[in-house]
Amino acid sequence: xxxxxxxxxxxxxxxxxxxxxxxxxxxxxxxxxxxxxxxxxxxxxxxxxxxxxxxxxxxxxxxxxxxxxxxxxxxxxxxxxxxxxxxxxxxxxxxxxxxxxxxxxxxxxxxxxxxxxxxxxxxxxxxxxxxxxxxxxxxxxxxxxxxxxxxxxxxxxxxxxxxxxxxxxxxxxxxxxxxxxxxxxxxxxxxxxxxxxxxxxxxxxxxxxxxxxxxxxxxxxx
Amino acid sequence: xxxxxxxxxxxxxxxxxxxxxxxxxxxxxxxxxxxxxxxxxxxxxxxxxxxxxxxxxxxxxxxxxxxxxxxxxxxxxxxxxxxxxxxxxxxxxxxxxxxxxxxxxxxxxxxxxxxxxxxxxxxxxxxxxxxxxxxxxxxxxxxxxxxxxxxxxxxxxxxxxxxxxxxxxxxxxxxxxxxxxxxxxxxxxxxxxxxxxxxxxxxxxxxxxxxxxxxxxxxxxxxxxxxxxxxxxxxxxxxxxxxxxxxxxxxxxxxxxxxxxxxxxxxxxxxxxxxxxxxxxxxxxxxxxxxxxxxxxxxxxxxxxxxxxxxxxxxxxxxxxxxxxxxxxxxxxxxxxxxxxxxxxxxxxxxxxxxxxxxxxxxxxxxxxxxxxxxxxxxxxxxxxxxxxxxxxxxxxxxxxxxxxxxxxxxxxxxxxxxxxxxxxxxxxxxxxxxxxxxxxxxxxxxxxxxxxxxxxxxxxxx
Numbered sequence: 055x056x057x058x059x060x061x062x063x064x065x066x067x068x069x070x071x072x073x074x075x076x077x078x079x080x081x082x083x084x085x086x087x088x089x090x091x092x093x094x095x096x097x098x099x100x101x102x103x104x105x106x107x108x109x110x111x112x113x114x115x116x117x118x119x120x121x122x123x124x125x126x127x128x129x130x131x132x133x134x135x136x137x138x139x140x141x142x143x144x145x146x147x148x149x150x151x152x153x154x155x156x157x158x159x160x161x162x163x164x165x166x167x168x169x170x171x172x173x174x175x176x177x178x179x180x181x182x183x184x185x186x187x188x189x190x191x192x193x194x195x196x197x198x199x200x201x202x203x204x205x206x207x208x209x210x211x212x213x214x215x216x217x218x219x220x221x222x223x224x225x226x227x228x229x230x231x232x233x234x235x236x237x238x239x240x241x242x243x244x245x246x247x248x249x250x251x252x253x254x255x256x257x258x259x260x261x262x263x264x265x266x267x268x269x270x271x272x273x274x275x276x
Numbered sequence: 277x278x279x280x281x282x283x284x285x286x287x288x289x290x291x292x293x294x295x296x297x298x299x300x301x302x303x304x305x306x307x308x309x310x311x312x313x314x315x316x317x318x319x320x321x322x323x324x325x326x327x328x329x330x331x332x333x334x335x336x337x338x339x340x341x342x343x344x345x346x347x348x349x350x351x352x353x354x355x356x357x358x359x360x361x362x363x364x365x366x367x368x369x370x371x372x373x374x375x376x377x378x379x380x381x382x383x384x385x386x387x388x389x390x391x392x393x394x395x396x397x398x399x400x401x402x403x404x405x406x407x408x409x410x411x412x413x414x415x416x417x418x419x420x421x422x423x424x425x426x427x428x429x430x431x432x433x434x435x436x437x438x439x440x441x442x443x444x445x446x447x448x449x450x451x452x453x454x455x456x457x458x459x460x461x462x463x464x465x466x467x468x469x470x471x472x473x474x475x476x477x478x479x480x481x482x483x484x485x486x487x488x489x490x491x492x493x494x495x496x497x498x499x500x501x502x503x504x505x506x507x508x509x510x511x512x513x514x515x516x517x518x519x520x521x522x523x524x525x526x527x528x529x530x531x532x533x534x535x536x537x538x539x540x541x542x543x544x545x546x547x548x549x550x551x552x553x554x555x556x557x558x559x560x561x562x563x564x565x566x567x568x569x570x571x572x573x574x575x576x577x578x579x580x581x582x583x584x585x586x587x588x589x590x591x592x593x594x595x596x597x598x599x600x601x602x603x604x605x606x607x608x609x610x611x612x613x614x615x616x617x618x619x620x621x622x623x624x625x626x627x628x629x630x631x632x633x634x635x636x637x638x639x640x641x642x643x644x645x646x647x648x649x650x651x652x653x654x655x656x657x658x659x660x661x662x663x664x665x666x667x668x669x670x671x672x673x674x675x676x677x678x679x680x681x682x683x684x685x686x687x688x689x690x691x692x693x694x695x696x697x698x699x700x701x702x703x704x705x706x707x708x709x710x711x712x713x714x715x716x717x718x719x720x721x722x723x724x725x726x727x728x729x730x731x732x733x734x735x736x737x738x739x
Contacts, residue, residue: 239569
């Protein structure tokens with residue numbers, strides 16, 4: 055994936071670029087808002103990673119301008135502010151996701167990959183399939199190897215989100231935000247327990263597991 | 277000059293000037309109107325008197341000729357307060373009357389309309405007097421003049437204009453008095469308010485404006501300003517508290533972190549040892565970041581900037597959602613988690629913050645309410661959302677060890693952790709955040725006794 059990283063802190067940018075390269079992506083770096091805007095306008099990027107506070111031009115107006123021009127390249131906003139109303143402002147300006155600093159690289163990577171995937175037109179798919187696991191979004195049913203798997207509504211939404219991002223790492227915060235619509239961090243490991251419950255339902259008693267734990271990052275359905 | 281300019285700029289001066297202008301215009305108008313109407317009335321009376329006498333004398337002339345008229349005139353002319361009479365022949369020679377001198381012009385103007393003229397009486401008047409007279413030409417060319425002295429009318433006019441002058445003097449006097457009253461009494465209080473405010477701004481945050489108890493506008497203003505000062509003081513001390521606590525509670529983990537890295541560096545190079553040290557470092561810094569975030573969040577909520585706009589939300593649904601989030605954990609760890617929120621309760625609030633508040637309370641109950649080793653008790657946590665009149669009551673109750681009454685206020689403060697919970701993970705910010713959320717929604721938070729256990733109650737006004 056080609057990723058444009060617009061970040062003024064050179065050390066942080068160098069670290070992120072190196073890590074993205076190691077994860078198999080092709081990152082370009084712009085150190086200020088004007089350069090970033092020019093590079094983004096040239097196009098050809100799969101995802102933009104934009105720091106909110108940039109020299110010369112701030113990240114939000116940069117994204118806003120792109121959107122006004124009809125450019126819908128997914129954009130992840132990085133911010134040191136990190137409060138919910140800042141998030142709302144960021145998403146309102148046309149950002150697709152919002153990550154408060156400081157963050158774990160695994161979190162950034164998972165979100166960048168999820169954004170790139172979202173671009174593909176399969177969002178309207180009504181049936182998700184991963185191996186012998188099948189989820190019908192309209193009928194609200196899940197089957198594994200043809201056998202129905204009864205799920206609670208929340209478990210269904212959890213599985214739906216994981217399957218929508220099949221093959222990608224999904225972090226605990228992403229699950230909290232997208233499945234529960236919470237942006238705070240519960241101190242207890244509540245998400246892990248939800249996952250293990252779901253795992254018990256879809257994987258127990260069926261050969262190879264589909265729901266994997268990615269150490270230090272999150273979960274993945276594959 | 278500057279002193280005068282200062283006086284002119286005061287509100288008291290402006291108010292007095294406006295009053296004096298308004299009242300002066302009003303009284304001048306009033307006096308002029310009265311004198312005008314009186315004048316009209318008096319003139320009319322004079323004319324009528326003159327007309328009646330002329331008519332009478334003309335009748336006498338017709339009946340008795342000139343001698344009869346002269347007789348009547350001689351008779352009347354010498355009574356006190358008599359009218360003016362004059363009879364002349366065609367050449368203007370005075371035949372009878374009590375007027376010694378009158379211009380021949382007047383006599384030439386015989387007609388129906390009376391006119392105002394100057395004249396002199398017989399008895400050696402020095403100054404000329406004024407009178408309203410009317411002249412008629414009798415048959416045979418004689419001229420008959422009848423008039424009334426109008427000195428009285430003019431005197432009346434003088435009285436009125438003197439009254440006007442006095443009224444103006446009185447007006448200015450009253451305006452001065454009101455200026456003195458307003459500036460002394462009223463503006464002095466404003467000056468004292470601004471002086472106290474300046475004093476407070478210079479750093480004495482504990483100072484408050486004087487409230488006299490009279491309940492007037494100034495008392496209300498002072499009350500409102502004092503409430504504002506209370507809030508500012510609380511915020512400032514909040515910031516001060518935070519910085520004090522940061523010094524203590526954030527430096528400790530930072531020191532720990534630094535020591536660990538230093539120790540790893542000092543040890544013999546060893547990949548496994550380095551890895552363990554680095555992992556521990558990341559974990560410690562994650563915990564620090566969480567603490568920072570919680571602190572910033574609380575500070576932000578307390579500064580009154582709500583995170584995410586408030587919308588109309590259903591408090592019962594929020595309670596159910598939070599319970600649902602914790603239900604698997606409760607299930608796995610053997611906790612009875614129940615929700616009592618049968619009715620939807622709509623409230624204008626932040627779903628995010630109310631959820632986080634409830635989650636913090638449930639989290640606390642799980643951490644601090646767990647039975648001790650060997651204790652035959654199952655932890656029970658009850659979340660409830662109920663409506664009491666115009667108040668939403670959100671409650672999280674457990675049957676754990678509870679909080680002693682003397683500590684209940686204290687644990688709401690930042691970083692306060694009770695001794696026995698020091699061993700548990702946590703920042704000591706959970707309850708502070710709940711308290712801040714309650715305050716943001718104009719509500720209260722109260723820690724009570726569940727006999728046994730802790731009951732935390734948030735009361736938020738629905739309107």
